Amino acid sequence: MRSSLFRSVKTLTNSTSSSHLLRRGYGSEAVPDRKVAVLGAAGGIGQPLALLMKLNPLVSNLALYDIANTPGVAADVSHINTRSEVKGYVGEDQLGQALEGSDVVIIPAGVPRKPGMTRDDLFNINAGIVKGLCQAISKYCPNALVNMISNPVNSTVPIAAEVFKKAGTYDEKRLFGVTTLDVVRAKTFYAGKAKVPVAEVNVPVVGGHAGITILPLFSQATPKANLSSEDIEALTKRTQDGGTEVVEAKAGKGSATLSMAYAGAIFADACLKGLNGVPDVVECTFVQSSVTELPFFASKVRLGKNGVEEVFGLGPLSEYESAGLEKLKPELLASIEKGIKFANQ
Numbered sequence: 647m648r649s650s651l652f653r654s655v656k657t658l659t660n661s662t663s664s665s666h667l668l669r670r671g672y673g674s675e676a677v678p679d680r681k682v683a684v685l686g687a688a689g690g691i692g693q694p695l696a697l698l699m700k701l702n703p704l705v706s707n708l709a710l711y712d713i714a715n716t717p718g719v720a721a722d723v724s725h726i727n728t729r730s731e732v733k734g735y736v737g738e739d740q741l742g743q744a745l746e747g748s749d750v751v752i753i754p755a756g757v758p759r760k761p762g763m764t765r766d767d768l769f770n771i772n773a774g775i776v777k778g779l780c781q782a783i784s785k786y787c788p789n790a791l792v793n794m795i796s797n798p799v800n801s802t803v804p805i806a807a808e809v810f811k812k813a814g815t816y817d818e819k820r821l822f823g824v825t826t827l828d829v830v831r832a833k834t835f836y837a838g839k840a841k842v843p844v845a846e847v848n849v850p851v852v853g854g855h856a857g858i859t860i861l862p863l864f865s866q867a868t869p870k871a872n873l874s875s876e877d878i879e880a881l882t883k884r885t886q887d888g889g890t891e892v893v894e895a896k897a898g899k900g901s902a903t904l905s906m907a908y909a910g911a912i913f914a915d916a917c918l919k920g921l922n923g924v925p926d927v928v929e930c931t932f933v934q935s936s937v938t939e940l941p942f943f944a945s946k947v948r949l950g951k952n953g954v955e956e957v958f959g960l961g962p963l964s965e966y967e968s969a970g971l972e973k974l975k976p977e978l979l980a981s982i983e984k985g986i987k988f989a990n991q
C-alpha cells in the first residue's frame with residue numbers, strides 16, 4: 647500500500663485537473679464513493695490519521711468526530727485540495743450524523759498509556775468509551791467495517807463484538823483490531839538488522855496487540871536473511887516492546903501517534919481496496935478466528951467486498967515461535983474474556 651499511497655499522492659500533487667483524476671483514484675477505473683469516519687479525530691492519532699485519510703483518493707467523505715476540538719481539525723484538513731469532502735462533528739449529539747452512511751469507521755478514541763502502565767491499565771476508561779461508540783455504530787452504520795485502534799485491542803475488539811451481538815448487527819467479517827503497527831515495526835527492525843531494503847520486507851505478526859501476545863514470525867520474513875537466534879530473539883522482544891519504547895521516549899506525553907496514524911491509514915486503505923473489489927489485499931489483523939482455540943486472534947487476512955474474505959493459518963513456525971505461541975495464549979484469552987464480561991455486565 648505504501649507505494650500506491652505515495653503514487654496517488656504524487657498523482658494528486660502533479661495534477662492540474664485534479665477532480666477528474668481524483669475520482670479515478672488509484673487505477674484507470676472510476677472508484678465508488680466511500681465514507682470514512684474517524685472517532686477520536688482530534689487526538690494524537692486522530693489528527694495525523696485524518697490528514698492521511700484526506701490524502702487517500704479512495705475516500706469521498708471524511709467524517710471527523712470527537713467529544714471536543716473537531717471543528718478546528720476539520721476546518722484545517724478540509725482546505726487540502728484532495729477528493730474528499732470533510733466534515734467535523736463534535737459531541738454525542740452529532741455522533742449519529744458522523745456515522746450515518748459510513749463504509750469504514752476507524753476508532754482511535756480513548757486514553758493512551760503513560761510510562762509504567764500496561765495497555766490493560768487503560769481498560770477501565772477505554773472499555774466504556776468503545777462500548778458507547780459501538781452502540782452508536784450498530785444503530786447508525788451497522789454494515790460499516792470497524793477498525794479498532796483503542797487499547798487494549800485484545801479486549802476492545804471482543805467488547806465491540808458483544809455490543810454488536812446484543813444489537814443483532816454482529817458480522818465477524820466486519821470487525822478488525824488494528825495490529826498493523828506491529829507489522830510496521832517488525833518490518834523496520836528486521837530491515838535494519840538483516841540489512842535488506844525496508845520497502846521489500848514482509849513479516850507476518852500474529853497473536854494479539856500487547857507485550858508477549860504480539861508474535862512476529864521472523865522465520866517467515868522475506869527477503870530471507872541468515873540471522874542468529876540471538877538476533878531473532880532481540881528483534882522479537884523489540885517488536886513486542888515497540889509501544890513501550892515510544893511511551894518511555896515520550897515520557898508522559900502519550901504513546902505512538904504518528905507511526906500509528908501511518909499504520910491505521912495503511913489498514914483503512916486495505917479495507918477500502920477490499921470493499922472496492924481489488925484482489926489479493928492481505929493484512930495481518932485481530933479478528934474472530936478459528937486459527938487457534940482462542941475466539942479472536944491476529945493473523946493474515948484477505949480483505950474483500952464484505953470485509954474478511956479469508957483468515958489464513960499461521961504457516962510453519964520455528965521452535966521459538968511455537969513456544970511463544972503457547973506462552974501468549976493464556977494472557978490473550980484472559981484479555982478477550984475480560985472484554986466479553988465487561989460488555990455483558
Ligand SMILES: NC(=O)C1=CN([C@@H]2O[C@H](COP(=O)(O)OP(=O)(O)OC[C@H]3O[C@@H](n4cnc5c(N)ncnc54)[C@H](O)[C@@H]3O)[C@@H](O)[C@H]2O)C=CC1
Binds near residue numbers: 711755759794828900
Ligand atoms: N492499536 C494500536 O496499535 C495503537 C493503539 N493506540 C491507542 O489509541 C488510543 C488513542 O491514542 P491517542 O490518539 O494517542 O490518544 P489522545 O488522548 O491523544 O486522543 C484520544 C482522543 O479520543 C477522544 N475521545 C475520548 N473519549 C471519546 C469518545 N467517547 N468519543 C470520541 N472521542 C473520544 C479524546 O477527546 C481525544 O481527542 C489509545 O487508547 C491508545 O492506547 C495507540 C497507539 C497504537
Ligand SMILES: O=C([O-])CC(=O)C(=O)O
Binds near residue numbers: 758765888890893901
Ligand atoms: O504502546 C501503547 O500503549 C500504544 C500502542 O498500542 C503501540 O504503540 O503499539
